[in-house]
Amino acid sequence: MDATMAVIITILIIEGIISLMINIVKQTIFIGRSMNESLELRFENYKLEQRIKELEGEIKSYEK
Known part of the structure; x- marks a missing residue:
């Protein structure tokens, strides 16, 4: 269960970083x-x- 939570948290962090990078590029x-x-x-x-x-x-040339 702990490993599953760690994987889910890691995936969410990676998604957040990718989203941030996409916004910076935009x-x-x-x-x-x-x-x-x-x-x-x-x-x-x-x-x-x-x-x-x-x-x-x-x-000016015409006025002369």
Whole structure:
């Protein structure tokens, strides 16, 4: 009976560790996706800022 309980407890501990590892991987993937989206948005913002500067330069050249 003691050996059976030890095996059951060991299995439950292993299941808990595996579940924890799976959750860590899920969170890591979520964080990675969020960072990727953030970088994409920052790059789009940078491109738009560069285009605004180009257009401002064109406007100034027409004003002269």
